[in-house]
Structures are given as structure tokens and as C-alpha cells.
Amino acid sequence: LARGVAEPDLTGRHVVISAGGTREPLDPVRYLGNRSSGKQGYALARTALARGARVTLIEANTGLPDPAGADIVRVGTAVQLREAVLKAAADADAVVMAAAVADFRPETYATGKIKKQDGQEPAPVALVRNPDILAEVAGGGTGARLRPGQVVVGFAAETDDVLANGRKKLQRKGCDLLVVNEVGERKTFGSEENEAVVLATDGAETPVPYGPKETLADVVWDLVVPRLGPESA
Numbered sequence: 624l625a626r627g628v629a630e631p632d633l634t635g636r637h638v639v640i641s642a643g644g645t646r647e648p649l650d651p652v653r654y655l656g657n658r659s660s661g662k663q664g665y666a667l668a669r670t671a672l673a674r675g676a677r678v679t680l681i682e683a684n685t686g687l688p689d690p691a692g693a694d695i696v697r698v699g700t701a702v703q704l705r706e707a708v709l710k711a712a713a714d715a716d717a718v719v720m721a722a723a724v725a726d727f728r729p730e731t732y733a734t735g736k737i738k739k740q741d742g743q744e745p746a747p748v749a750l751v752r753n754p755d756i757l758a759e760v761a762g763g764g765t766g767a768r769l770r771p772g773q774v775v776v777g778f779a780a781e782t783d784d785v786l787a788n789g790r791k792k793l794q795r796k797g798c799d800l801l802v803v804n805e806v807g808e809r810k811t812f813g814s815e816e817n818e819a820v821v822l823a824t825d826g827a828e829t830p831v832p833y834g835p836k837e838t839l840a841d842v843v844w845d846l847v848v849p850r851l852g853p854e855s856a
């Protein structure tokens with residue numbers, strides 16, 4: 624695919640993309656967060672629009688400018704993200720979970736600001752698990768989809784045995800494709816560029832050399848398109 628002259632191969636398709644990172648509030652002024660910039664998700668949205676898709680972009684705390692033509696849904700927490708994804712995914716041809724979802728949230732939310740107490744150590748923060756949105760959409764180990772025929776894509780940042788960890792995660796989540804990044808110095812959060820391997824359930828491995836996030840986004844769509852089901856009326 625020549626850059627800049629996108630094939631309209633997502634025309635008539637609805638794609639849902641999550642981007643950014645969730646924030647899990649402790650009190651009105653504090654949260655547990657992560658360093659996801661949202662740039663990869665926004666690149667996915669722009670490239671899908673260029674290829675003719677209707678795009679729902681569910682963004683968590685990115686502060687990035689809205690891609691023209693996308694339907695934007697703003698969320699804060701993982702629980703809100705889950706609700707928005709499930710709603711938008713109901714009639715979607717593809718769902719791409721590029722957002723970094725907090726695995727845990729504080730068990731309780733203090734409605735007033737948590738204050739220091741003289742001469743006392745702070746109380747520990749109890750955490751509870753957040754829902755696994757990707758596994759829910761993709762069907763987890765059973766692969767039973769909420770919407771049959773929907774193409775589901777996950778992202779994973781891994782260290783150590785990156786590919787083996789990615790394969791395990793692909794299977795555990797039940798998604799069709801998993802974009803695996805090795806976490807390292809150059810491939811840091813917030814950068815404009817990325818390097819990855821896209822793993823598919825059929826065993827295919829597509830390496831994407833270090834380059835713009837738009838390039839990786841187009842490779843993802845190149846792999847999504849042949850896996851799409853028939854167009855719905």
C-alpha cells in the first residue's frame with residue numbers, strides 16, 4: 624500500500640478503537656494511571672478513516688486533537704471504558720484495543736481528599752481487579768464472540784521472551800490479532816514511532832520495523848481486512 628494513497632478497503636465498515644490509558648481515582652484529586660500517550664490508537668483512527676471506515680474512537684485521558692470524522696467517546700476509568708467499548712462494539716466489524724487498561728483499581732473511592740494524619744503512617748491502598756475488556760469482547764479462552772465474525776485486535780507490551788509471552792496472551796484473550804511490542808529504551812511511551820510483531824491465531828507473524836505509528840496502524844488494517852466477515856446490510 625503506497626503511503627498517502629489509501630485504498631478505501633474499510634468502506635462500509637464500522638471500527639471501534641480504544642486509545643490512551645485509564646485513570647483509577649483514589650480521591651477527587653488523585654488517581655492510579657499509566658504512561659500510555661494514546662498516539663498509536665489515534666494513528667489507527669486516522670488510518671482507518673483514510674481507508675473509508677466509520678470510526679468510533681474511545682479515548683481515555685489522551686489530550687490529543689480529535690481526528691476529523693471520528694465519533695469520539697471520552698472515558699476516564701476502565702469500568703467506563705468497558706461500558707463504552709461494549710456499546711460501540713455491538714454493531715462493529717472490528718474492535719482494536721490499543722488503550723492501556725489499568726489491571727487494578729482502588730477498592731474504595733474517598734469522596735473527600737485523603738489527608739495526612741499527624742504522626743501516623745499512611746493506610747495501605749487496597750486494590751481490586753478491573754474487568755478484562757479485550758477478553759470479554761474476544762471470548763477469552765473459549766473464543767465465543769459477543770458478535771460473531773467481528774475481528775478483535777489486542778496490543779501487548781512485553782519484556783523477556785516477547786513472542787512466547789505474546790502467543791500465550793493471544794490465546795488467553797481469544798483475539799484474532801495481537802500487536803506485540805518489546806518494551807525498551809527507544810520504544811518508549813509517548814514516542815512517535817513504534818516497532819512490533821503482529822501475531823495472528825492462524826500462526827502468522829508479521830514483523831513491523833521501527834517506524835511511524837501510522838505505518839504500524841496500516842499493517843494492522845492490512846491484516847484486519849482479509850479477516851472481516853461479509854458486510855452487513
Ligand code: CTP
Pocket residue numbers: 701720721722723724725726753754755756757758776777778779780
Ligand atoms: N486489556 C483489556 N482489559 C484489561 C487489561 C488489558 O482490555 N483489564 C487489553 C489491552 O487493551 C490490550 C490487551 O488487553 O489490548 C493486553 O493488555 P496487557 O496489559 O498486555 O494484558 P494483561 O492481560 O493485563 O496482562 P499483563 O498481566 O501482562 O498486564
Ligand code: CA
Pocket residue numbers: 724725726
Ligand atoms: Ca495489564
